[in-house]
Amino acid sequence: MTGRTVKGLHCDYMIGRELGRGGEGQVFEVHHNDAVVVKLYNEELSTEKAEKLKYMVEIGNDDIRAYAAWPSDIVTDLKGNTIGFVMRKLVNSVPLHMLFSPMDRKKLFPARGYNFLVHVARNLAAAFYTLHNAGLVIGDVNEGNILIDKNGMLTFIDCDSFQVYVKEEKKYYYCEVGVPRYTPPELLEMTSFENVVRTANTDVFSMAVLIFQLLFLGRHPFAGRNTSSDDIDEETAIKKHYFAYSQNNEAPKLLPPADSLEIKHLSPLLSQLFHQSFEQRSRRPITTEWIKALDQFQKEMTRCANAKMHFYPKHSETCPWCSFREKRGIVYFIDDSYLKSNPLLENIDSFVNGFQVEEITLKPHSGNYLTTGLSAATIPQQFYLYKNYTRYAKLAILLLTTGIAFITPWLIIAGVAAYFVANALLPWKNKLNRQLQKRETDYTTLKSRYAALVKTYNAPPELNVYNQLTQKLENQIKAFRELPVEFKERKKQLEEVQYNEQLEAFLKSCSLRDHNIASFGSARKQILFNNGIRNAADISRLPELRIQGIGPKNMQVLLNWQRQVCADFTYKPNDTLFSKQLHTIFLEINGNKQNLENEIRSNYQAIQQMKNHIYTKQAALEKQIAAMAAQVHQASLDSEAFRRFIQ
Template sequence: MTGQVYQGYTGKRYSAGQKIGQGGEGAVFTVQEEAALVIKIYSETLDHDKSEKLVFMSSIINDELSNFAAWPLDVARDRSGRVCGFVMRKLESYVPLHNLFSPMDRKKLFPDKGYNFLVHVSRNLAAAFHKIHQLGIVIGDVNEANIVVNAGGMVALIDCDSFQIKNGNKYHFCEVGIPRYTPPELLIKGSFDRVIRTINTDNFSLATLIFQLLFLGRSPFTGINPGQQELDEETAIKTHEFAYSLKRQHKKLFPAKNSLELSTMPSGVAALFHASFENILERPSAAMWVNELSGLNKAIVQCIKTKIHYYPDVIGYCPWCQFRDKHNILYFLDDSYLKAVPEFKDIDQFVNGFRVDKIDLKILTETYTKPNITALPISRKFHTWKIANMAFMVVIVVITIGLCFIFNWVCIFGGWIAIMIFNAISPAKKQIDTELIIRQNALGSLKVSLQNLIKQHNVPAELGRYNQSAHKLKTLIESFKGLSAEFETDKKKIQENHYNKKFNHYLEQFDVRKYPIPSFGVSKKTLIYANGIRTAADVLKLRRIKIAGIGPANIQVLIDWQRHIGTGFTYIPDINIINQEISVAANTIANKRQRLERDIKSEYKVCSLLKANILALTSNTEQQYNELVIKVHQAQLDLDAFRKFKGKNL
């Protein structure tokens, strides 16, 4: 698909760029013409109803929808003119909402966020639903994977093409859904085909998501079943068996072990949960949730012991500290439970003593400021030779003129020949010409010496070695400065490995053959089991292997199932083992620090010695240069003066 060109409804061009996502229905690509847009291309050919739905959705876009949803802005048509996808805005720095359910995901993505952030996101989620419902739109397929959130707590809905849309009297149905977020009146139908959903059914889904946010991923209809009769989540929803209910008598389902109780919520919030999960006719609206959650947000207080711990003031104590201290359960990971290790506060202080300075050499050139000097006087002997030479020339001229008067003017040619012969054999001329050559050679030799000296100064022989040493020293210093970050990375890996190991062990308890998986019957379960997908922990293997008959849509169902199973996981870290491994990592870093300190000191000595040698050399060559340019200029002046002295006659 990358590189493929598509056309919008009015002919606008969209070129598919890099593939950035893959789902059960299709893939998402960047748009080469506009970085703020992405394009979703379906894997299967769309029917007429779906195409018509996308065209209509793109025609009703407005600012409210743009703020809260990745709404279709335009359709995408292939070369044959068929609608095969749609264009939407690109959501930068957003992550799936379900990442807020896991303490490790929260730590990796939002390390400074506490329970107050979850309340804030819940309130914004309700506000998004309220705005969409005001436009008469029903979301339908609500789940934790098609809602995204950013670090500011802003939420946006994606996969909007599955929304239920009404165009006049015609419904474009939402015929997909996940049981966990489906109200009982729809679950009992057994199918979503041509089912008209309502804002009231959306309100059940909204309440479920809010419950998961406030109860750290727990589902309202999963928990402890003390009875003998099996009670799965779908059955619990159908029978209104709200596990956290404070009103229901003869309960069959109770809150999961080591989870918050509904009594920890303000009475208004608890009442909305009761009305959402134990009433069918009229569930609390999104606007009602906005109001109650705004109040809860104001009633959140910070723990005096741990800065990342926030909780509703109605509780009167920090539940997260209690879970940690009494049960060794960590719902918010802030490293306060880890053993203190040596810090690296003096890193900068150490490296500041080994600063690598660039050697700024004064560049010398053959163009120099001419010293204020004059040519040296020419020796008297050259003046004598020149006068003698000129005297002989005068004698020849006089004799030639006399002969012309006595004999014939033809004698003038003989005089000219005599002058030429005299110039050729004149001792004075030879002496002067020789002196001129000597002065020219002297100037040339001085200029060559100047060029060599400039080269020696501008590119010292040891400069290459110094640059290599300086680069090595900088690399060592950067490694030294990065020790703290390297240790933090190692520490995070240790914690993540322990978390993932326990999480994986938890998932291994769920045999795919024994637990309900939406749309997976016995035959499909047998198929994936035979191909190595035996527990919830094996689901991610489907990223590496292919099973005939299990396509992208089925894989997405399995991933969703694994994620839902994972929300029941409670992290109880092996603190002693983690601290032991962190101590080993700290010792490794400490040893590396000692080695780097030794290497930095050694290389700094080499670097300093080379620098001192270069500076001494360049200081000496600069002094020689200053002396030599005077000699060069003097030689040039003397040569010019001698040339002028020699004149044309010699």
């Protein structure tokens, strides 16, 4: 699929890496455009669905796109058939249901407390308000098709299932899918969603369920403890208005699940809105009422004095999250308020701050050896004699050669040759040349030694050793500083392991045969059993298996069910075991700390010794260079003076 090009109304798109897939199709990156993605359908689209997508592209505006990954273009194959659409790419966003789990919240939204869930619920109501004002009805509302970013801003995905009304043609493009646990009773009672007109009122029921799940940490308003002999599943409870947290029913058949937040902790206005949304059909509270109630509730939030992540409404007598922790051992907001760091790993800087590494910066020597106040040494008297002897000999040879040539002209050539040969063999001239050569050699040798000294001064080999030692020390100090971070990270991993082990055990206790799962009767469950899928924990292995009769849509149903089951899980940390395991980690890290302290001290001492050695050697080299500079300059002057002397 990668590299395939599809045509859009505005431009062509080259398909890139697959980002995800669902029951309807796959989502792909687009080459050379990081701002958008392309959704391609698995099956051929109907004419009506293709027309719906095209109309959605036409009506898209900034208000809609603020809360929805809205189609911005349709894509077609070479025959012109619509095969998908283009939408904006959502980055750093996760499904809304990730807020329901304490561990997911800690990993994805660290330091976010209950007030953040209220904030998200408020934004959810604002999203519904904006989309309803645009004439849209979401229809298929569920916790998996809403994404949330770190700031609590929400975006709807799978927007092609929205109900869209074409006012000019008085025509509906219906939403014909839905998740039962988010579907209002009046629609659940229908045999099919085909050609069913949904309204903002039906949407508000679904929104109220999501808001309830946010405020009650994943709990569903129609799932609870059955006090009757009747078989009451979620769909039945929704149809019969069995709101598990109802305060209006004197003989309720459903009660809130054990260890769930009591509705008394909500504001009276919010409680009233939930009752109106779940216990009546004709006139549910509109989105603006929810926004107002949630804004007021957010203002009532106060921070617990005992735990920085515990926020609760002021009217509550005590912090409910602390009560869960103290009375039931349940943690809904995981932080480290009850786990104190070992003081031996605190104030790390007080040790390493005493080991400051000095960078050695050496001023380079230019290599200039010229020294003021020097002049060429006096040339010894003997060389003056050699020079005079040579001059007189040359003159005598010249006179002799000239006389021979005058007496016998044909011997003139032989005479000239004899002159040059005699001149070259003069002993005094050879002595002068040898003296010049010696002076030049002395100068060259001194200059070479001087250059080597300057090179050693400018780049002392010990400096590399010093830099290696300082780099090693910096790495040791960095490792030392990171010890508390390592301890915190390993503590987090330990907590995750304990959490996941409890969750795994809980999911294994949830047998498929003991639960009602939409579209999964006894025959399909038997297929799962035959392939080793027997409980909620086994569902995680489904993507690795290929089970005949269990396609992508069925797999999504099972994953959704597993997610619903997870909402009933409560985390009860084993503090005794945790503290014991944490102490073992601390002993290991503290051992590393002591080793690093010894290594840092030893390395720092070696660095100081090397630094002193470098400075001492540099001072000695400076003196040698200064002394040798005078020698080189003197040799240069003497050599040049003698050269001029013998010319």
